Amino acid sequence: MCGATRGGPSLEDIDISKEAIIQGIVVKGSEPVGNAYVRLLDATGEFTAEVPTSATGQFRFFAGPGRWTLRTMAPRVEFADRAVVAQRGSVAEVTVAA
Amino acid sequence: MSRESALVTADWVQEHLGDDTIVLVEVDEDTSAYDKGHIAGAVKLDWKEDLQDPVRRDFVDRDQFGALLSERGISNDDTVVLYGGNNNWFAAYAYWYFKLYGHDSVKLLDGGRKKWELDSRELVDEPVTREQSGYTAKDQDTSIRAFRDEVVAAIGSQNLIDVRSPDEFAGRLLAPAHLPQEQAQRGGHIPTAGNVPWSKAANDDGTFRSDAELEQLYADAGLDTGRDTIAYCRIGERSSHTWFVLHEILELPRVKNYDGSWTEYGSLIGVPVAVGDEPGTV
Numbered sequence: 001m002c003g004a005t006r007g008g009p010s011l012e013d014i015d016i017s018k019e020a021i022i023q024g025i026v027v028k029g030s031e032p033v034g035n036a037y038v039r040l041l042d043a044t045g046e047f048t049a050e051v052p053t054s055a056t057g058q059f060r061f062f063a064g065p066g067r068w069t070l071r072t073m074a075p076r077v078e079f080a081d082r083a084v085v086a087q088r089g090s091v092a093e094v095t096v097a098a
Numbered sequence: 099m100s101r102e103s104a105l106v107t108a109d110w111v112q113e114h115l116g117d118d119t120i121v122l123v124e125v126d127e128d129t130s131a132y133d134k135g136h137i138a139g140a141v142k143l144d145w146k147e148d149l150q151d152p153v154r155r156d157f158v159d160r161d162q163f164g165a166l167l168s169e170r171g172i173s174n175d176d177t178v179v180l181y182g183g184n185n186n187w188f189a190a191y192a193y194w195y196f197k198l199y200g201h202d203s204v205k206l207l208d209g210g211r212k213k214w215e216l217d218s219r220e221l222v223d224e225p226v227t228r229e230q231s232g233y234t235a236k237d238q239d240t241s242i243r244a245f246r247d248e249v250v251a252a253i254g255s256q257n258l259i260d261v262r263s264p265d266e267f268a269g270r271l272l273a274p275a276h277l278p279q280e281q282a283q284r285g286g287h288i289p290t291a292g293n294v295p296w297s298k299a300a301n302d303d304g305t306f307r308s309d310a311e312l313e314q315l316y317a318d319a320g321l322d323t324g325r326d327t328i329a330y331c332r333i334g335e336r337s338s339h340t341w342f343v344l345h346e347i348l349e350l351p352r353v354k355n356y357d358g359s360w361t362e363y364g365s366l367i368g369v370p371v372a373v374g375d376e377p378g379t380v
Binding site for chain 1: 128131134184185215216217218263264265270271273274275276277295297298302303
């Protein structure tokens with residue numbers, strides 16, 4: 001989808017001070033991937049949550065503070081892992097290549 | 099039940115598209131997912147709007163469930179094949195719900211919507227309408243549904259399995275990490291519960307692990323197959339996934355799903371709560 005907003009979904013109506021947010025966009029080349037899944041694994045590699053990307057390739061997690069891994073799954077590509085750190089009161093914006 | 103009778107593969111569904119004795123039903127947490135694309139011929143059930151009483155905190159009753167399925171064009175003798183997002187969390191919940199109200203032939207699509215999408219199989223956005231049926235639901239089969247008092251009584255005497263993530267079990271998170279952190283008044287778990295996250299029963303593509311892997315998983319967690327078992331999570335959907343594994347795939351006879359789960363238990367006054375990574379004691 002051309003012209004999609006970069007970064008994760010809108011943070012309107014969310015009290016960021018209480019949350020440790022990890023969000024972003026999955027892209028293939030420069031195009032958002034709207035039929036991918038993003039999995040959040042904790043510091044031990046344990047599954048914590050998973051979401052499908054939106055039509056504009058975006059995803060969001062309300063994690064706890066600490067180190068996390070994002071695993072991206074999309075049709076016809078190898079699953080890819082990416083490390084990320086979350087802090088309460090801030091938003092970790094991530095662009096992930098599928 | 100057994101793996102063969104309770105689960106169907108994506109290939110099986112593909113081969114049976116258009117078979118009018120089979121009704122595909124999509125159930126998602128993201129209730130807009132169906133509208134963006136669904137398997138051809140599938141009807142939609144909204145786990146919240148359709149399956150929860152709008153006033154009381156409980157399920158719709160037997161007659162309401164019958165009216166709902168009649169309106170969706172599902173008959174008592176249809177084979178219902180459920181699938182959905184989130185690795186079939188809400189489809190497994192609907193499976194358990196159909197069993198609760200006594201539907202005979204119900205199956206789960208292994209891997210759900212994700213497996214279908216990762217296989218690049220077709221989704222369509224045409225509306226699906228089916229002719230109204232005259233569905234009659236049975237009384238709830240409470241041999242598969244646990245209520246709070248029996249959960250409290252089960253502490254130390256039955257298998258309690260908390261299927262949430264380790265951070266939710268320990269009380270570090272109150273909800274899955276894709277949802278805002280709210281709901282129960284307290285964090286933690288029911289004392290003596292083992293933590294076997296639902297995700298350990300599934301492969302990355304959402305399909306269930308093999309029988310041998312599943313048996314090993316629960317044996318390693320100390321599940322005593324000679325005792326009754328109650329599974330719970332936050333609102334009863336992930337624990338339906340584990341109930342499905344234990345009761346339908348591994349065929350353990352006495353397994354209940356506690357749909358009140360942590361949102362209820364973690365807000366009760368006077369009950370014991372354990373925090374941290376260990377099960378805790380009576």
